Structure formats: C-alpha cells, structure tokens
Amino acid sequence: MARTPDIDPALLSRLITNRTSRRRFLGGSAAAAAGLALGGSFLAACGSSDSGSSGSSSAPADDGSPASGMLRISNWPLYMAEGFVADFQTATGLTVDYKEDLNDNEEWFAKIKEPLSRKQDVGFDLGVPTSFMAVRLNGLGWLNEINHDRVPNIANLRADLLEANVDPGRKFSAPYMSGLVGLAYNRAAAGREIKSIDDLWDPAFKGKVSLLSDSQDGLGMLMLSQGSNLENPTIETVQKAVDLVREQKDKGQIRRFTGNDYADDLASGNVVIAQAYSGDVVQLQADNPDLQFIVPETGGTTFVDTMVIPYTTQNQKAAEEWINYVYDRANYAKLIAYTQFVPVLSDMTDELNKIDPAAAANPLINPPKEILDNVKGWPGLTDEQTQEFNTAYAAVTGG
Known part of the structure; x- marks a missing residue:
C-alpha cells in the first residue's frame, strides 16, 4: 500500500513501531518521574480519577442537525493512512485541520492543562491520547461525553474494549488503535x-x-x-x-x-x-x-490509544462524525493496513482481506479471538498509584 513517495517504506515502518514503543515507555513513567521531582503539588494539580472530580462534562445539547464546519484533530505522527482525511472530507462535507502534534502524552498534557483548567480553547476538537491520559483528563472533568446516537458504528467496537474498566460503555473515550x-x-x-x-x-x-x-x-x-x-x-x-x-x-x-x-x-x-x-x-x-x-x-x-473530545471543543458533532467514520470497518481497514496496529474493531478479517491480505493473515496485526481473550489492560490509575x-x-x- 502506498504511503508516501519521500520515505522508504521499511524506514517508515520502523519509525511507526519506534514511536509506539517510545510512547509507551515515556507515558508509563513520566507521571511518576514528574511526581518525584515536583512533589505533592504536582499530583494535587493533576488530580486523579477518584479525587472527587465529577468526570466527563455533558456534551452540548444536540439539536439533531447534521455536523458542519471545521474539525480540528490532534494526533500522533505517522498515525493516519494516506488519503483518509481527504476521503472523510468528501464523504461528510466537513473540513479537517489535521495536526500531528502529539509526540508524548506528558508533553501534550503539559501544553493543554493550563488552558483547559481555565476552559479555554486548546486548538483541537478531538485528540488521541493513550488510555491512561484519557482517564486523567476525564478525572479532571475536562472531557465531554460522546453522544452515541451520533456514533452508531460504535456497535463495531470489540466487546472487551466497549466494556473496559477504564471507561465502561465508552462514555468519554473511543479506542483508536491497540x-x-x-x-x-x-x-x-x-x-x-x-x-x-x-x-x-x-x-x-x-x-x-x-x-x-x-x-x-x-x-x-x-x-x-x-x-x-x-x-x-x-x-x-x-x-x-x-x-x-x-x-x-x-x-x-x-x-x-x-x-x-x-x-x-x-x-x-x-x-x-x-x-x-x-x-x-x-x-x-x-x-x-x-x-x-x-x-x-x-x-x-x-495498550490502547483513544479518541477524546475536550470540553472546550468548538465542534462536538464533527468530532462524533469522525469517530463514526473511523468505526466503519471498510474505512478502518485502511488505517490498520497503514499502521499495522491491532484493530479495536471486531471482525476485521474480511475488510482487511480486500486491501491487505498479508495483514489480515498476520496474527500480530489481526489476532484471533483466543489471543485477544488472553490479554488484559491496566485500569486507570491515580497519579499517586502511578508514582507508587x-x-x-x-x-x-x-x-
């Protein structure tokens, strides 16, 4: 599958996998390192998922009209199939401002925490942090709930991810890649x-x-x-x-x-x-x-990266339209063929076979049920637990 004419595919693949692992390493340890360096004031400022915060904010009232206007997305580098954004714009009539400006969970959090704490715009309507960061943002009350009426394709989500203990029913976070x-x-x-x-x-x-x-x-x-x-x-x-x-x-x-x-x-x-x-x-x-x-x-x-909507979003409907588009199996197969991550949607074999039979047959990309049934995800941890x-x-x- 063509990706970009300016970079060797083998090198691109290594960049993708290096980003994956480096993100997990930094994301899993940075909160503790920061807590150790900055002490209790840092932890108190960051809050936790059980610190008394009300969690997700209510989404704006839905008047039933279709999504329109511009959608601003903040995502990781090399995490989007070629032509996918353009296809979404054609299918929906929406305009997308797509930025690859999420290089590390903690850096990203440091950049947005002050404006979010003041309920000021952070420059995106949908972001893609790793699950532990989504839990932190929700614990601070900085995420809007996702209106499932506008995301009917959420029915395609793997059952184990739909009812994951970090977000049962996926009220505030929509898995993107695993x-x-x-x-x-x-x-x-x-x-x-x-x-x-x-x-x-x-x-x-x-x-x-x-x-x-x-x-x-x-x-x-x-x-x-x-x-x-x-x-x-x-x-x-x-x-x-x-x-x-x-x-x-x-x-x-x-x-x-x-x-x-x-x-x-x-x-x-x-x-x-x-x-x-x-x-x-x-x-x-x-x-x-x-x-x-x-x-x-x-x-x-x-591990799971998730799509979230900040409570400062300027286009809730467009963000939900994007999630629904991603969760269409034919669309999502294009993302999997590019990223070679594990799908968050169920029953992807048929759609993957249409565009990338090798990916469909690879148990590391498209694992059988017995493998998925034998892996567990960590729950959302408080910053105090992470540090400890x-x-x-x-x-x-x-x-």
Whole structure:
C-alpha cells in the first residue's frame, strides 16, 4: 500500500513501531518521574480519577442537525493512512485541520492543562491520547461525553474494549488503535519453543533475558503469571512482581531493562527472550524470520490509544462524525493496513482481506479471538498509584 513517495517504506515502518514503543515507555513513567521531582503539588494539580472530580462534562445539547464546519484533530505522527482525511472530507462535507502534534502524552498534557483548567480553547476538537491520559483528563472533568446516537458504528467496537474498566460503555473515550505486550524470542538461539513466563527464568538463558523498563508493560504479564488481578492492582501485588524481578536480576538472569531497544540484541542472539511489543516484531520478522512473538500462557497485556473530545471543543458533532467514520470497518481497514496496529474493531478479517491480505493473515496485526481473550489492560490509575508503582519498579530497574 502506498504511503508516501519521500520515505522508504521499511524506514517508515520502523519509525511507526519506534514511536509506539517510545510512547509507551515515556507515558508509563513520566507521571511518576514528574511526581518525584515536583512533589505533592504536582499530583494535587493533576488530580486523579477518584479525587472527587465529577468526570466527563455533558456534551452540548444536540439539536439533531447534521455536523458542519471545521474539525480540528490532534494526533500522533505517522498515525493516519494516506488519503483518509481527504476521503472523510468528501464523504461528510466537513473540513479537517489535521495536526500531528502529539509526540508524548506528558508533553501534550503539559501544553493543554493550563488552558483547559481555565476552559479555554486548546486548538483541537478531538485528540488521541493513550488510555491512561484519557482517564486523567476525564478525572479532571475536562472531557465531554460522546453522544452515541451520533456514533452508531460504535456497535463495531470489540466487546472487551466497549466494556473496559477504564471507561465502561465508552462514555468519554473511543479506542483508536491497540497493541499487544508479550514475549519475543529468537527461535534459533533458544533451540525450542517459548510458551510461558517460566521460560524467562530457565537457567539455560541466564544473562540472555531482557525486561521492559515501563512499569505497566514490564510488570503486567508477571503479575498475571502470579495470579494477581490486573484490573485491581495494589502495591502488594505490584511489589510481589517486583520481588520476582529482583530475585532474577540478582541471579544474573536478566541482561538489562529496555525501552524498545531490544531489537539488535534479539537479532544477534545476545538476548534469547525479551518482553516486547507486537508492532515491533511485525517489522523485525521481515529481516529475521527466526524471531517469534507470543502471548504467555498466563496472559499478556494490551495498550490502547483513544479518541477524546475536550470540553472546550468548538465542534462536538464533527468530532462524533469522525469517530463514526473511523468505526466503519471498510474505512478502518485502511488505517490498520497503514499502521499495522491491532484493530479495536471486531471482525476485521474480511475488510482487511480486500486491501491487505498479508495483514489480515498476520496474527500480530489481526489476532484471533483466543489471543485477544488472553490479554488484559491496566485500569486507570491515580497519579499517586502511578508514582507508587513506578517507584517500586525503578528500585530494581535503576530507572
């Protein structure tokens, strides 16, 4: 599928996957780092999802008229299929001001928090933050509810995402793209298939294991393997997983803790098993077919970027029109074929087959139900929880 004539497709793919993993690493740790640096005043200013805020604001009264005018969108770079915006404008008659100005969740929040706190315009009507940031914004009461009457295609959303505990019924956030966090391994170096978390601790792989530095991505699958409830994490269940990591680090089992910079070690065999992101492995397999990705038997984790409408929006109807257009399966297949992320819509195989059969057949892009059923998402955490969990993990990782 053509993307842009000015950049090599292989390089573009690597840029996409690097952005994915780097966003998760920064987003998962920056709140804690800021909290540690700035103390309680930062946490109090940011609020939390259970700090007494009323949550989502009510959307403007809907008079039933069609959307019109301009829609301003703030999204991540390299996150939009070529021609998609133009097709939306043709289909709806709306004008879109599309900006790729969301490079990191925390940077983006720092830019918009002051005007939002004063209910001033922030320059966009729809943004695409990662789920944890959407929860924070909602906890502060800075998001409008989404009028589902104007988004009938929300019926195409995967059931597990529709009723996710971060936003049951998806009142304030509409999933855009998802990805899996599991284990990647070098089959040639391992000499056998890898299936479980216990394989990480095989003495045969001593010094050849890497874990992710991000607390949620690094600890989530370990907590699941210990029987902990990821939907209700506590410092006790987090600490139990941290203690396991400390034990294995002290034994010399873990080579290092990484962001998304595990690719070279995996390819060379310096690392046999790495906690990894599915999107990275899709691209790495093109160069090294010995690299495999699996969701551990006890489960892996998932992350989601979401579409949200700030309560300062100047065009609520147009934002909802955009969400509905994205949630049409034929339209959404174009986005998946470009980004190679995991779809947030159900039953995408037929539409993907029409434009990209390879993506439709790739279980890392279009996972079967048994894989999706075996991944869990973290709930929305308060800033205090984020700080506490990240501090516990950083005591082992040195991050």
